[in-house]
Amino acid sequence: MATALLANRPATFLAIGLAVVTDLFMTTRSSVMALAADTILFVVVASVMAEVCHRLTSRTALLHSILTSVPVVTLDGEGRILRITAPAADLIGVAPEDALARPFSLFAPDFDKATLSVVTSGGVLTLPAPGYWLVRRPDGEMIPLTIHASLLSRSVDPERVVLSLGDQRQALAAHDRMRDLMDQLSRRWRLNSMGEMAATLAHELNQPLTAATVYLHAGQTDIARAGPIGDSAGRALDLAKTQLLRAGDIIRRMRELIATGAPEMAEERVSSMIEDLRPLFDLIHQDTGVTISIDVQSFEDHVLADRIQVQQAIANLVRNAVDAVTGRDSGLVRLAGHSLPDMGYEILVEDNGPGIPEDQMDRILQPMMTTKAGGMGLGLSVTRSIVESHDAILVVGRSSLGGAAFSFRLSPVSELEVA
Incomplete structure (x- = not known):
């Protein structure tokens, strides 16, 4: 048994053989049959026990290998650290030997005696208010962790609680990146909506302002015929006409600014832009229950685009x-x-909804045109402006799924660079 626990199978079989030989020389038996029976029985029993020991040793080694590869801490009833794996010690920023016999609350202040008593009494460990535990490392850095606690049997005293630690730094960093992306999309959306509204107002207001200027000029002509009596009224009309012309000039400048405003173009990968939006689509799915299927080819998807603008266009089409x-x-x-060989990269958003009525198909992309109750009619108009700023066309049609389909094509980098 000692050989089986400490050595491999060949050494164990060698030990059994030596034991048999020693027994043959040191023990006398009445007959050859008795000798053979005793020898066979000894070999069988010894082999079975050796195999059991080997399996126990292998399983123990496997469990030890698993445990040493994950961040695990065991505590006694007072919350002192009795065992700690190297990954766990690395998380809290100390050497394993320096953490032993020290209170775990020294590193995780929120895991105090009250929390420990909940675990030792068989209760459920609840998360602190932020949604994670904070561990203070000796260098002052705060590490966010998840902690799963399990109560151990009394048979393994003095160890009472085992803690499994999980590093949340990457998850929180990804959450922060997603929040930043959503903030950028929201800001760009508001700017695009304001720009589209300003362009529409500039177009609509320019005509009545021009007409009002013409009427004032005609009124000035009529008042001039009245002679000195109409001089005062003429001057007032002249001032009013000047202000109208000034308002028209402001609107024209606004239109020129909107018309010539160029996106910030850079080489981008479509698959990367859409992958950044995946958490946003997951949130939309959680809120609405609608399945959002993503099937994006990552081969030859390099385009020259304004990343935030294109993401805004895609997100808006998906929301609609x-x-x-x-x-x-x-x-x-x-x-x-x-990817379309030598023709660019095509992006398609389609649904299995009711689709767009035929009489609205040609007008759905116009500003202030909406099929939603309470909608402002700017969403698709802004999306069309973004697509057109990339020298592309937003195409509206019917989907093979039965609903509406919107698509546009971005030119490949090489083609845009040559242009």
Whole structure:
């Protein structure tokens, strides 16, 4: 048994053989049959026990290997650290030997005696207010962790609690990046909406202002015929006409600014831009229950684009599609992208909703045109402006899924650079 626990199988079989030989020389038996029976019985029993010991040793080694590769801490009833794996010691920023016999609350202040008593009494460990535990390392750095606690049997005293630690730094960093992206998209959306509204107002207001200027000029001409009596009124009309012309000039400048405003173009990968939006689509799915399928080819997807602008256009098309199928059974929105040899990269958003009525198909992209109750009619108009600023066309049609389909094509980097 000692050989089986400490050595490998060949050494164990050698030990059994030596034991048999020693027994043959040191023990006398009445017959050859008795000798053979005793020898066979000894070999069988010894082999079985050796195999059991080997399996126990292998399983123990496997468990030890698993435990030493994950951050695990065991505590006694007072919350002192009795065992700690190297990954766990690395998380709290100390050497394993320096953490032993020290209170775990020294590193995780929120894991105090009250929390420990909840665990030792069989209760459920609840998260602190931020949603994670904070560990203070000796260098002052605060590490966010998840902690799963389990109560050990009394048979393994003095160890009472085992803690499994999980590093949350990457998860929180990804959450912060997603929040920043959503903030950028929101800001860009507001700017685009304001720009689209300003362009529409500039176009609509320019005509009545021009007409008012013409009427004032005609009124000035009529008052001039009245002679000195109409001089005062003429001067007032002249001032009014000047202000109208000034207002028209301001609107023209606004239109020129909007018309010549160029996006910030850079080489981007479509698959990367859409991957950044995946958490946003997951949130939309959680809120609405609508399935958002993403099928984007990552081969030859390099384009020259304004990353935030294109992401805003895609996100807006997906939101519109989700709105169209919300409340329907098995609502589905599909976002697809594929490379077209020598023709660029095409992005398609389609749904299985009711689709766009034929009489609205030509007007759906116009500003202030909406099919939603309470909608402002700027979403698709802004999306069209973004697409057109990339020298592309937003195409509206019917989807093979039964609803609406919107697509646009971005030119490849090489083609844009040559242009």
